[in-house]
Structures are given as structure tokens and as C-alpha cells.
Amino acid sequence: xxxxxxxxxxxxxxxxxxxxxxxxxxxxxxxxxxxxxxxxxxxxxxxxxxxxxxxxxxxxxxxxxxxxxxxxxxxxxxxxxxxxxxxxxxxxxxxxxxxxxxxxxxxxxxxxxxxxxxxxxxxxxxxxxxxxxxxxxxxxxxxxxxxxxxxxxxxxxxxxxxxxxxxxxxxxxxxxxxxxxxxxxxxxxxxxxxxxxxxxxxxxxxxxxxxxxxxxxxxxxxxxxxxxxxxxxxxxxxxxxxxxxxxxxxxxxxxxxxxxxxxxxxxxxxxxxxxxxxxxxxxxxxxxxxxxxxxxxxxxxxxxxxxxxxxxxxxxxxxxxxxxxxxxxxxxxxxxxx
Amino acid sequence: xxxxxxxxxxxxxxxxxxxxxxxxxxxxxxxxxxxxxxxxxxxxxxxxxxxxxxxxxxxxxxxxxxxxxxxxxxxxxxxxxxxxxxxxxxxxxxxxxxxxxxxxxxxxxxxxxxxxxxxxxxxxxxxxxxxxxxxxxxxxxxxxxxxxxxxxxxxxxxxxxxxxxxxxxxxxxxxxxxxxxxxxxxxxxxxxxxxxxxxxxxxxxxxxxxxxxxxxxxxxxxxxxxxxxxxxxxxxxxxxxxxxxxxxxxxxxxxxxxxxxxxxxxxxxxxxxxxxxxxxxxxxxxxxxxxxx
Numbered sequence: 305x306x307x308x309x310x311x312x313x314x315x316x317x318x319x320x321x322x323x324x325x326x327x328x329x330x331x332x333x334x335x336x337x338x339x340x341x342x343x344x345x346x347x348x349x350x351x352x353x354x355x356x357x358x359x360x361x362x363x364x365x366x367x368x369x370x371x372x373x374x375x376x377x378x379x380x381x382x383x384x385x386x387x388x389x390x391x392x393x394x395x396x397x398x399x400x401x402x403x404x405x406x407x408x409x410x411x412x413x414x415x416x417x418x419x420x421x422x423x424x425x426x427x428x429x430x431x432x433x434x435x436x437x438x439x440x441x442x443x444x445x446x447x448x449x450x451x452x453x454x455x456x457x458x459x460x461x462x463x464x465x466x467x468x469x470x471x472x473x474x475x476x477x478x479x480x481x482x483x484x485x486x487x488x489x490x491x492x493x494x495x496x497x498x499x500x501x502x503x504x505x506x507x508x509x510x511x512x513x514x515x516x517x518x519x520x521x522x523x524x525x526x527x528x529x530x531x532x533x534x535x536x537x538x539x540x541x542x543x544x545x546x547x548x549x550x551x552x553x554x555x556x557x558x559x560x561x562x563x564x565x566x567x568x569x570x571x572x573x574x575x576x577x578x579x580x581x582x583x584x585x586x587x588x589x590x591x592x593x594x595x596x597x598x599x600x601x602x603x604x605x606x607x608x609x610x611x612x613x614x615x616x617x618x619x620x621x622x623x624x625x626x627x628x629x630x631x632x633x634x635x636x637x638x639x640x641x642x
Numbered sequence: 643x644x645x646x647x648x649x650x651x652x653x654x655x656x657x658x659x660x661x662x663x664x665x666x667x668x669x670x671x672x673x674x675x676x677x678x679x680x681x682x683x684x685x686x687x688x689x690x691x692x693x694x695x696x697x698x699x700x701x702x703x704x705x706x707x708x709x710x711x712x713x714x715x716x717x718x719x720x721x722x723x724x725x726x727x728x729x730x731x732x733x734x735x736x737x738x739x740x741x742x743x744x745x746x747x748x749x750x751x752x753x754x755x756x757x758x759x760x761x762x763x764x765x766x767x768x769x770x771x772x773x774x775x776x777x778x779x780x781x782x783x784x785x786x787x788x789x790x791x792x793x794x795x796x797x798x799x800x801x802x803x804x805x806x807x808x809x810x811x812x813x814x815x816x817x818x819x820x821x822x823x824x825x826x827x828x829x830x831x832x833x834x835x836x837x838x839x840x841x842x843x844x845x846x847x848x849x850x851x852x853x854x855x856x857x858x859x860x861x862x863x864x865x866x867x868x869x870x871x872x873x874x875x876x877x878x879x880x881x882x883x884x885x886x887x888x889x890x891x892x893x894x895x896x897x898x899x900x901x902x903x904x905x906x907x908x909x910x911x912x913x914x915x916x917x918x919x920x921x922x923x924x925x926x927x928x929x930x931x932x933x934x935x
Binding site: 362383410 | 662663664668669671672675676679680681757758759761762763764765766767768769770929931932933
């Protein structure tokens with residue numbers, strides 16, 4: 305395992321099932337310390353990509369390396385320091401939770417057996433450890449899946465929809481655990497449909513749609529890219545709107561009951577505020593409105609403005625519309641295409 | 643959920659940690675534990691324990707003076723308890739023991755694939771080849787256990803009912819009781835050779851079909867097909883090469899002098915069935931996508 309090697313580096317991953325192209329030349333770059341969100345609609349190819357990353361299925365083309373090792377060519381050796389689960393974690397229903405963990409610890413070696421009590425405590429399953437997994441609820445199995453992953457003392461944790469099926473308290477606990485694990489230095493690759501969860505936990509994301517990466521990069525960059533929108537309240541909104549419409553760099557200015565909204569780069573906002581001041585209009589509030597991840601997700605995966613509508617972040621919709629194939633342009637440091 | 647320190651500090655993690663794979667023996671032990679924990683395991687074993695017991699009980703209730711036209715061991719059933727396991731072997735070899743062996747061999751990969759636990763174990767520190775080897779060993783251990791448990795129950799039941807006496811061999815010579823006991827278990831060991839070939843076919847079907855029922859039924863279907871083929875007039879020439887014909891090779895041990903030729907023939911012929919099946923199953927498991935569950 306190379307110290308410098310990226311936790312996950314996928315290049316040109318393709319998976320084809322006869323006529324169906326499930327994954328279409330996906331590149332992923334998960335760096336050490338990332339909490340990396342892997343987002344996409346159902347059937348976008350997320351789980352297939354994770355299966356390839358764990359060596360469970362063979363890529364049709366391309367390769368994936370975990371800490372510089374290819375799980376297809378090197379098998380279990382490439383999974384050293386890697387743990388997680390794809391889809392729901394699965395266990396032997398006729399064995400107790402502790403027996404399941406003992407089995408997995410035996411398959412891990414490296415003193416994993418000695419950590420069973422510890423990981424059961426972490427996921428708060430110690431009181432139910434003697435019960436057969438067949439009687440466990442979905443949430444308990446998810447927690448047991450996390451426990452099984454932690455047995456391996458991973459440096460990279462791959463979690464596929466870990467909060468699916470959990471109640472709100474379970475989801476909160478899962479988020480808290482992931483945050484703490486990330487705080488301990490574990491790199492986390494998190495596939496999720498829970499956009500607020502990703503927004504809260506992840507610093508970098510890849511968004512996939514129809515087997516392709518439509519965005520990969522920092523979540524903050526994506527939100528900046530998607531939403532240079534502002535909301536303005538002044539002492540005279542009607543005149544302010546007229547001035548804004550005249551001002552260079554101010555786009556999509558529109559008035560409303562609670563002031564006006566517009567899109568602009570920062571330097572143009574500064575110019576607008578000076579113009580308003582020169583006209584004797586006082587600024588009561590000027591607030592940037594970043595697009596939510598949900599807005600951006602739908603715009604990227606549905607190829608239009610989607611739920612975001614006009615106003616905040618409309619620029620990304622134009623980015624998408626800027627190419628004949630509907631895929632985003634790639635200005636420096638902004639949108640990339642897998 | 644709480645979080646203790648589950649990972650060593652980054653500085654404590656060696657950049658190139660020594661990778662130590664668990665041994666096949668470790669995985670094999672866990673395969674056996676899984677078998678022990680499943681009800682299905684006892685269904686098969688229960689059947690092959692029940693049949694000799696029922697036989698002994700019925701024979702005790704309805705003792706018949708004359709057994710004209712029956713095999714030498716059937717005629718001898720009340721003369722020596724050691725005739726019982728031999729007679730049971732004659733009956734059980736046809737379908738029951740192949741069925742019991744197929745129950746586990748056909749299920750051992752497909753069941754895990756269907757339940758998704760195959761991907762659970764393949765994301766640990768074990769390679770597919772190791773998992774396959776452990777599963778194949780476990781399936782064959784189960785087949786061996788079925789044969790010898792059946793023999794032990796029949797022997798104990800027979801000896802308890804009719805005593806530990808000498809036995810007449812297929813050649814008509816009298817074999818002392820201790821030697822007969824040895825021959826009984828050696829016969830079961832020889833029968834195990836074709837049964838392991840059946841288990842190998844079951845493993846292949848288990849790995850390829852990914853469906854337990856299909857693999858079990860397919861294995862037994864093959865046995866039935868071979869029986870049918872062996873009964874078709876005009877196909878006598880291929881009969882010695884059918885797997886089902888090898889189910890009777892053990893009888894060579896019960897002749898005086900011992901007839902080794904069917905046993906040797908059975909050994910190499912069964913290897914021709916078993917080795918390609920196992921190799922193909924291994925390749926299938928090695929190369930296939932594991933996405934079940």
C-alpha cells in the first residue's frame with residue numbers, strides 16, 4: 305500500500321451488461337481525508353461503480369485502484385485498509401450478531417477478533433449481540449454493517465446508502481458516527497440519496513447521471529458555481545430594480561414582495577451597491593443565496609433548471625444548456641465531465 | 643451511536659502493512675460452523691439416520707424366517723448385525739446419499755450468492771480461491787459425514803439387534819466379525835469416491851446457476867439421467883463410464899479375494915468427473931460478478 309497513493313482512483317470505468325451501459329467512463333478521485341459524496345438518481349451507476357471498486361464485479365473497461373492497488377488483479381490484498389458495504393449489509397441470519405462478527409474477524413485476521421466488543425459498543429448493539437441477525441430490524445443490520453466495517457480498522461470506508469431505512473434518530477446517529485470517523489482520519493466514500501446528509505457531511509462530491517460523472521469536485525465550488533444569486537431589500541425597491549436592470553453584470557433582476565433578486569459576480573454587486581448609494585437608495589439587506597445541493601443535483605441530473613427555478617443559481621442551468629449534449633462545460637476549476 | 647477510537651492515529655498506521663491472509667483452514671472451519679448452525683444440514687443427516695433406524699425397528703417387529711431371492715446380506719440380516727450397514731449401503735447409494743450430498747454441495751455457493759453474504763465475505767481479507775476451496779472442502783466433509791453417520795447408525799442398530807457376528811461375503815466365504823466391521827467402513831469409504839464426484843458436480847451447478855434449488859435438482863437430475871442412460875439397450879458400452887455405475891464399486895471389497903479392479907476404475911473415472919467440475923466451478927467463481935443479494 306503506497307503512502308502517497310489515493311484512497312480511490314478510478315480511470316475510465318465502464319460496465320456494460322449486454323446492451324445496457326451501466327457505467328460510462330467514470331473517473332473518481334477520492335483523496336486522503338475526504339468525506340466524498342457519491343450522488344446520483346436510481347440506476348445512475350453508483351452501486352455498480354462501488355462494486356467495481358471493491359472488486360466484486362469486473363469492469364468492462366478501465367481500472368480502479370484503492371491505495372494504488374487494483375482489487376480485480378490483486379484481490380484481497382487490494383482491500384487492505386478498506387472496508388464498507390455495497391447495498392444493504394448482509395449477514396448470516398441464523399447466526400448471532402457476535403458470531404457474524406467473529407466469522408468476519410476470522411476472515412480479516414490482524415487481531416480483528418479482539419475488537420468485536422468495541423465495535424458492538426460503538427454501534428450500540430452490545431445488548432442484542434447474542435440475538436440472531438434474522439430477527440434484526442433494517443436499522444440494526446445497517447449498524448451491524450458499520451460494526452463489521454470498523455472491525456478492519458479501515459483507512460477507507462465505502463458506504464452505500466448507510467442511512468437508508470433508518471428512522472430520523474438513526475439517521476442522525478449515523479451522520480454523527482460518520483463525522484466522528486472522518487474526524488479520526490478515515491477517508492469516507494459515501495453513496496447516498498440523502499442530499500442533506502451529503503451536504504452536511506461531505507466536502508467533495510461526484511454526481512453521476514446515466515452512468516456518467518456530471519460533476520466531480522469540491523461541494524463548495526459546486527454551490528458557488530451553481531448559485532451566484534442575491535436577494536436585495538432597499539428603501540425604494542422599485543427604483544432599485546430599475547437601476548439594477550441598467551447595471552452591467554447584473555442578470556435576471558426581478559422584483560417581488562420581499563425585495564428583488566438577481567444574479568451577479570461579486571464585483572458587479574459592489575458596483576450596484578455604489579450605484580444605489582449614489583441614487584440615494586439605502587440598502588436594508590443584501591444576502592447571497594447559494595443554491596442547495598438538492599437544487600444543483602436536480603439541475604445536473606435532470607438537465608435543466610428543475611426545482612431551482614429562476615433566481616439563485618440559474619447560471620448552472622445555462623452551463624448545462626451551453627452544450628448540445630446537455631453536459632456541463634468545463635471552465636477552469638469548475639465543472640468536469642467523467 | 644458512540645465512537646471510540648476505532649482507527650489508530652494516522653501516524654500509527656504503517657504505510658505498507660504486512661498483509662496476512664487467513665488460511666483456507668480458518669475459512670473451512672467457519673464453513674463447517676455455518677453448516678452446523680443451519681437446519682438444512684440436519685434435514686439431510688436426519689433422513690439418513692432415520693432410514694437405518696426404521697429398517698432395524700421394522701425388521702425386529704416382522705422377523706421373517708425365509709428370505710428367498712434376496713441378496714446375501716438380506717438373507718443374513720438376522721444372523722449378523724454387520725449385515726445391516728451393508729444392506730443399508732446397497733439401498734442408500736442409489737438416491738438418498740447423492741441427494742443428501744447434493745443438498746449441501748448445490749447450496750453452498752448459490753445460497754450465499756442469493757443472500758448477499760458472498761459479497762460480505764469477499765470484501766474481507768480472503769481471496770475467491772480460498773473461499774472456493776473452503777466451501778468445496780466443507781461440502782465434501784458433509785458428504786463424508788453423511789456416509790459414515792449412516793454406516794455408524796446402521797452398524798449400531800444392527801449389532802444391538804442381531805449381535806456382532808461373522809459375515810458371509812459376496813463370494814460365499816465367512817469373514818470374522820472384526821474384519822467384517824473393517825470391511826463395512828472401507829466399503830463406505832470406497833462409496834465416498836463417486837459421492838464426492840456428485841458433490842463436485844453440485845458445486846459446479848451451485849456456482850453457475852446461483853440458485854440453490856436449481857443446483858440441487860440439477861445434480862439429482864444428472865444422477866437420474868445417468869441411471870436412465872445405463873438402462874438403455876444398446877448403450878452397454880458406455881455403462882462402465884457412467885458415474886452411477888461407480889456407486890457399486892465398493893462391492894469389490896466384499897469379495898474374496900478382494901476385487902480391486904472396480905475400485906481402481908471408479909477412482910480414476912470419478913476423478914474425470916470431479917476434477918473438471920471443480921476446476922470449472924473455481925473458474926466461474928473467480929471470474930464472475932458478485933452482485934447478488
